Amino acid sequence: MPDAANAATARDGRGEAPIAVSVRHVNMVYNGQHAVKDASFDLPKGNFLTILGPSGSGKTTLLRMIAGFGAPTSGNIVINGRAVGAVPPHRRSIGMVFQKLALFPHMTAAENVAFPLKMRRRDARTIPDKVERYLNLVRLGGLGDRRIHQLSGGQQQRVAIARALVFEPDLLLLDEPLAALDRKLREEMQLEFRRIQRELGVTTINVTHDQREALVVSDEIIVMDKGEIQQKAQPTETYRQPNNPFVANFIGVTNFLQGKALSFEAEGEVRFLHGDVVLRGRAGSAAASLGNGREVRGALRAEQIRIAAEEAALTGLDTVVSGEVEDAIFEGERVVYEISVPALDGAILRVFDHDVVGHTQFEAGRRVFLGWTVKDVLVFAG
Amino acid sequence: MKAARTAYPIRWRVMDALEAVAGILWPRFFRAGTPYLMLAPAILLVGLLVLGLWQMADASFRTLDTNTFLLSEDYSLANYKRAVTESLFITVAGRSLVGSIIVTVLTLVISFPYAYVMVRTPSATLRKFLLIALFLPFFIGQVVRAYGWLIILGNQGMVNEAFGLIGIAPMRLLYNYPAVLFGLVQYMMPFAVLMLAPALTAIPEEIEAAAGSLGADWVRTFRHVVLPMARPGFVGAGLVVLTLSLTDFAIPAMLGGGSQDFIANAIYDQFFRTSDQGLGATLALLLVAVGSLLVGLVFTLFGAGTLAMGRVKA
Known part of the structure; x- marks a missing residue:
């Protein structure tokens, strides 16, 4: 993991950042089932980490263990050098924004924000100033006297953030607080989270199933599935260089081409046989697992495939096939095509065309040509 | 199409027919009156109650003629004067009032943990057990239950044997x-638990977790978050327990053995022992007045709690 830490600090230009959270071989077993299985990672101070995964992937369980709601079955969690195994939540210095916000309805916005300061017995004279400062930080200046139900959904989000940050916790945890918001507000709040996090430099762990949110807000992303960490990397790397087919499929829209490996060549190029077509791609798994005759899967992102009416328009691409448009879905900023390719055993490929204004949309039944390069295909074992 | 038509269950077709009949009996333009029609039985019952109260108010102003054992023809405040001056009635009233307040406080204190565990326990078995344990005495009825206490607490009862x-x-228990x-x-207790449980269910568990993560231990979470949020439940349960115990008859009669009468027992005596309907009616009306005053006091101090239904002022 130290290389990941270095990458993060190098990008921030802050020099060697100390580790804020260290998770070591953490397991959580419910009724014989691993909700979290052997999770380990380090999080440098000031980083924004997102744990991304489908529901039931164990991401929330992991977050709750860090928060102190439920101790791991085995393994260690160290926060700022202190092993927190059996430390109850109220003795940890962790601010948490809950899925349903969990604001106190019998208090005003300002009283909600003041609550952690009072509970932590901070100097009473400093509390009003502090509350006001944090309400201003989340752009709720002047709304402190409002009751929670008098605030809009977005404003309630902001109160919850202010309340989780006002006592200057070592760590901020976000338990899918944006899941229930409509899209526009959600995207606005994602940027708010990022702004506030950068302004305060607070180490943050965010849990979500929303890949877009993960890509937008995070310094690093952990992808989880079935209780196991699949990949920990920066957003761009997670997207460009997924570790395995699960990650490739979960983030972005990916076509998979099943096949048998033929040969492993120089510079990580792999040839594999799909039906009776030889395809080429770059190795996504360890070279040993891509040996001759092994089952492999080539992952090809929908936006990496070029689409054209004429074959001539695709010269210079390594692979060009012809296909027939099965369906064309206009989504506004892009057109999603589903194209059956006879040369690939009738496989249906999903293809994005992002030049919605410049290109005319191909109708269903139309014959088109698809092309991509060797490096667009990432070949995984299995 | 034909197959789909015959597939409609017989119940649907019966309901359709009933609806058609209702349409003839209660035409569409009467529709606006339907809700009031449904209110009618309740209004009738409350109306009868008012009639009874009116009768009692009338009787309360007439004194008992001890020669004829009939109520006097002329009206006077004599009964009210007796009710507020005779030491027996003052003692009984004080005993009932103080008693019902003590009972309310104790019941709320004891019922809260019970309701809390019942609502929060992750174990469905425990929840069922607690519910059954709560309802079992309910089914038995007040008199039988009081009789049970006579057996357990009597001089040769289980407790004294232990x-x-x-x-x-x-000792005399x-x-x-x-x-x-x-x-x-x-x-x-069952009344209080049943009124507290919905109020506690309405507090999301996440709220308590949030209080924990914000630095509150369970005592302070309880004091600053659970208690204020459960207030409607406490008010509702408190009102029910207060009015029920203020007006209770069987328990003071049986466990008090005649020496610990509450107001209801005094009223009973007037009606059925002394046959002084006038004084009985007076006491009953005073009880209604005191009870209403108490409820009104609680309403103004704490709001109507869960009894407010619908919108509660936050």
């Missing part, structure tokens, strides 16, 4: 004030 085993001389209060608390 005391005897550890060398404590048998019955026919005193604490025995009545004890019986009332035990009788009121």
Whole structure:
């Protein structure tokens, strides 16, 4: 993991950042089932980490263990050098924004924000100033006297953030607080989270199933599935260089081409046989697992495939096939095509065309040509 | 199409027919009156109650003629004067009021943890057990239950026998004030738990977790978050317990053994022992007045709680 830490600090230009959270071989077993299985990672101070995964992937369980709601079955969690195994939540210095916000309805916005300061017995004279400062930080200046139900959904989000940050916790945890918001507000709040996090430099762990949110807000992303960490990397790397087919499929829209490996060549190029077509791609798994005759899967992102009416328009691409448009879905900023390719055993490929204004949309039944390069295909074992 | 038509269950077709009949009997333009029609039975019942109260108000101003055992023809305030000056009635009223307040406080204190565990436990088995344990005495009825206490707390009862085993001389556990209060608390608990449980269910568990992560231990979470949020439940449960125990008859009669009468017992005596309907009616009306005053006081101090239904002022 130290290389990941270095990458993060190098990008921030802050020099060697100390580790804020260290998770070591953490397991959580419910009724014989691993909700979290052997999770380990380090999080440098000031980083924004997102744990991304489908529901039931164990991401929330992991977050709750860090928060102190439920101790791991085995393994260690160290926060700022202190092993927190059996430390109850109220003795940890962790601010948490809950899925349903969990604001106190019998208090005003300002009283909600003041609550952690009072509970932590901070100097009473400093509390009003502090509350006001944090309400201003989340752009709720002047709304402190409002009751929670008098605030809009977005404003309630902001109160919850202010309340989780006002006592200057070592760590901020976000338990899918944006899941229930409509899209526009959600995207606005994602940027708010990022702004506030950068302004305060607070180490943050965010849990979500929303890949877009993960890509937008995070310094690093952990992808989880079935209780196991699949990949920990920066957003761009997670997207460009997924570790395995699960990650490739979960983030972005990916076509998979099943096949048998033929040969492993120089510079990580792999040839594999799909039906009776030889395809080429770059190795996504360890070279040993891509040996001759092994089952492999080539992952090809929908936006990496070029689409054209004429074959001539695709010269210079390594692979060009012809296909027939099965369906064309206009989504506004892009057109999603589903194209059956006879040369690939009738496989249906999903293809994005992002030049919605410049290109005319191909109708269903139309014959088109698809092309991509060797490096667009990432070949995984299995 | 034909197959789909015959596939409609017979119940649907019966309902369709009923609806058609209702359409003839209660045409569309009467529709606006339907809700009022449905209110009619309730209004009728309350109306009868008002009639009865009116009758009692009338009787309360007439004194009993001890020669003829009939109520006097002329009106006077004599009954009211007796009710507020005779020491027997003052003692009984004080006993009922103080008793019902003590019972309310004790019941709420004891019921809260019970309701809390019942609502919060992750174990469905425990929840069911707690619910059954709560309802079982409910099914038995107040008189039988009070009789049960007579057996358990009597001079040769289980408790005194147990005391005897550890060398404590048998003592009088019955026919005193604490025995009545004890019986009332035990009788009121299910009501209180049932009124508190919905209020506690309405507090999301996440709220308590949030208080924890914000630095509150369980005591402070309880004091600053659970208690204020459960207030509607406390008010509702408190009102029910207060009014029920203020007006209770069976428990003071049986566990008090005649020496610990509450207002209801005094009223009973006037109606059925002394046959002084006038004084009985006076006491009954005063009880209604005091009860309403108490409820009104709680309403103004704490709001109507869960009894407010619908919109509660936050």
